[in-house]
Amino acid sequence: MKLKILSIFCSLLLGIVPLAIAQENADTASVDSTAVASPAPVSQLTAVDTDNDHGHSISLKWEPSPDDGAGLKSVIGYEVYRAESPGGPFVIRAALPSGASSHIDVGAKEKESGDYMADYTDYYYKVRAITADSLVYSDSDVFGPVQCYGQWFNTGRIPVLVFVIGFMCTTILLIQKAKSGAKLFVRRLAGIEAVDEAIGRATEMGKPILYVLGLGTAADIATIASYTILGRVAKKVAEYQTRLIVPCYDPITMTVAQETVKTAYADAGRPDDYNEDMVYFVTQSQFAYVAAVNGTMLRERPATNIYMGLFYAESLILAETGALAGSIQISGTDQIAQIPFFIVACDYTLIGEELYAASAYLGREPLLLGSLKAQDYAKAAFIVLAVIGFLTINFGIDWFKQLFYISN
């Protein structure tokens, strides 16, 4: 209660005092506009090369004019000027609102650009405090010379580098360990175990298997993970002599999928059973693609639908239509928003990271298993760091949190 009264008082005071001053200003201004005094200039202007960049940029800092928000209260903004000699000519580089006390002057790095800012060249700066009257202003002292230049290393991103190196070393170390014959355990992935069973069922029923790679392009990691699973599925399909349908959304993805399936058929010893019609392009438009796949599902009635890769809103449309067609459905995606729909509508779902783990799980190669193990170590590291951070923050220690600060 006391606090409330105090705060009301304070805000009243804060409100009334400047108001009274403003009122006075307005009065004098209306009497004689030439009588407006120049505001106090900006002080302590400094300029240095901008840190952690590729050059062509200088950072400025200054103390705002005393008449900015107090005193005469006449400053409405600042203008930053630059010249190549202390005497000028000065060119305006930026206009900033009042209250500003810093600016980063960034120039173009191409010589042909009009805005080119050369590295290792002397520049001089001044900051002008401006008022509502364009004739009334005051300049700061000129600061200079200052040069800009590029750094070869960005220190602001050290935490990232530490993690990259740490993760890489762990992975390589574990791969070596796995190669030397150490046995690595991998837990069961129900979704992947179900694949073999589902292919067997399709064979018994004499129905095809539909494999949907999702909406990813060749540049999506989830799609690349999906190829591995497709390779495995295709190999099994070739062995069982079942039919495989792979409608594709992206033309590049389609070419890769064709290669993958072709290789898998060759590996299974049945290169002649492969034909180009298995993997075909539909269209590169989300809902048109869905419309076509939906139609395929109800016309071909596949025994099994496998959805692996990148999916958006169409996840539920596909999965529900598949359920309607009576197919067994196995899915996996890294789109967090879509996982719930797959969980609800499919028989088995690989949740997020499990999709990436699947390729390692299927391959059982020491190389892949080693990298899987490294992922687990990273998760353990996360938990340890989170617990430490959690304790430090609860005991009021802040420096640990700062270690994770990425400045740009």
Added chain:
Amino acid sequence: MTNIGLIISFLVIGVGLLWLFILALKGREVDRRIIFIFIGLAVSVPLLFRISFSEKATPIVRDVFYKIENLPEGSNILLSYDYGPSMAPEVEPMSNAFLRHALAKNHKVFIMCLWATGQSLIATAIDSIIKREFPEKINGVDYINIGFKAGGQGVLNVIITDFRKMYLTDVDGVNLDSVPIFKGIKSLKDMDLLISIGGGFPGVKEWILFAGAPGNIPTAGGSAAVAAPLLYPYYPKQMVGLLGGIKGAAEYESELKKVYPQFANMPTPGIAMMGPQTLAHLVVMAFIVIGNIAFFVNRRRKP
């Protein structure tokens, strides 16, 4: 006509669900086409017959409403239209309700926006609401539109100390010093309540972080449903209250109708859009219940 249609359609939906319920008790599963028909009915019937449900305001909405309601007449309220046409169907009902409420309560309303696209939406609101429903309100005395300034939270950083550094005139070019409503207004701190309506960047969050919290000014918001979960943690400390999605708008509208009889006939797009929503949600929940009954009956039957 409306009533007959309404009764018939409710009977169809009600009896239909009851029938499915009885079937479920016998352990029978429902064909999905029947579910589709129910969803189709649940959405189209309220659309055709304008069915709406009375909403009961949740505390987070009630807090905003009674904040405006309990401020003394003539308090200064700032509305910021931080959205564009694509988001308008969801959040425009909120800004309209806020505007009506503040004017009906005889508060002074300051309107601005941090989105360039908000400008034309403000103009529409002034024409269709203030000029039509509150013809006695005078521009510059009871309300003012100071329009858009670029800079997002940078604008807030400035006007939290001084409006006139950013805004010299209102949208019509009238000097703020000559406008009666701005007499005695220096900065955002002179406002009694800030309300931002939006759902993107800059939006409610920026108003809280750059104006409400540092200036200790009561701040409320209206947000699109997608962005709302990110804002709840600010309630009630940094945020008076929040209207989340079309449901929040509907709750506010119904509270407004309850307290102000003069608004009995006002258009309530929020409540209207909640009609199909509510019915569809009820149908989905009914089917979850029916499905579980059928499941348990069947499990008991064949162990």
Added chain:
Amino acid sequence: MANSKRISAIILIIVIATFLLSWIIKAFNLEGSPNNTGLWFSIRDAFFITIAAFLTLAIFSFLYKDNPYYKFAEHLFVGISAAYWMCVGFWSTLIGNLVPNISSSLSTFFRVPYKGLHFTYFVPLILGIILLMRLSSKRGWISRWALAWIVGTTSGLNLIRYLRTDFISQVSNTFIPLLVDWKGVGPFFSHFSLSSTGQFAMTLSNWVIFIGVFCGLIYFFFSKEHKGIFGTASRVGIWVLMITFGASFGYTVMGRVSLLVGRLTYLFRDWLGLIS
């Protein structure tokens, strides 16, 4: 068999007649409306309004079962959508970004500002052409080079991006206070309340977030058997995930219904004029 063929022929005639009639009525309506812009535009707009309604209903008919009308809509959709993205990509990216950097005469032809010759832009041009080699089955293997370049780019960019925003930043996001507004044991219990904005609910939230993330991550451990205390944590992790999935599912229903409201509004208002 012959009978079902006759029925579908009759349905086809009825459907065509209905929509033709709708087209004519709509054209008269538009011609009579205060803002009509000429006979040709009335007929044209009436056609498009009617065809959009037909296509909408054709897609909805899939809910009942697969049928020729759906097949028609589906195949049309596939055709125009493929061309749509080709045209947009051609004008915005090839003409907008590539041409101004490689050829001045082409820039003049397409009336885009020429930016000077940049040799780096020949990289995507060549890789793009290599990709098109795919259409030839003999030299198809060379498209792997383009593919390798794309995959290298993606993995390089993603490795850092994900590590930075989704891993390192999340570490420090999980450093949260375990006690919110803590004023001591006495006040906590004497003012104990389950208010949604109270100290207890807020503190509980933070605990749930911390333990939830912890157990959720345990579930994702692949190289350790989920047994004993580890297994318990992983079970809790699954529960947290299940709550997440259930909640997200429930939350999206509203958005999905809005989409249907939009389509039905088109049919009832723009096409049939039943509501205003």
Added chain:
Amino acid sequence: MKKQVPLTITFIVGVVLILSVFFPPVETWGEDFSLFFDIIAVFAFFLGGGNLIRVHTERIAKKKKDWGFSIITILGFLIMLAAGLFKLWNPGDISADVAATGSLFQLLYDWMFNPLGATMYSLLAFYVASASYRAFRAKNRDATILLIAAFIILLGRTPLGMYATGWIPESFSVLQIPNLAIWVMTSPNLAGQRAIMIGIALGVVAMSLRLILGVERTYLGMDID
């Protein structure tokens, strides 16, 4: 040649882009490469168009099932393509926006492409309902948790939640359904999302590393040797 060159390209490009993050002089390479990717993607559209024509002419030629509909696909494709590339009915000249108001391209987009896509999308309203009916069943503990969480949120999104639990006093307000729904969304839901997100991040990082190191090569259509 067929194997080593692609693997080397991936390795070099990947490593260069990782380094570019830490070394400001080459910082802009990442952006340039992304733009290049956009350009290559347009060539992929042409590849797609070519494939589409091939698939459907084949269906027509071989008189496969439903071959008649393939004619519609090709017609739709050619009309849209002509409308876009030649800017038919476009009120402006060659530099005009391809989708300018009044152009055939824009008309086809607004009255065919858009309604088809929007309707396809709106089917979700029906499927959300049928999926809830089919899958939200208390079969076991996990499914029951899923069901309860969904039910609380659904209730919280209707007026029913407030009517049923509005009587609960303020000091227990977290038990009011709408508040409970908000709490579920902001606490356990957030925790679950974060755990999945971290897992995915690590999966992507590990996968990218495997690709750069050439351990994972299925995408080139070949097995590990």
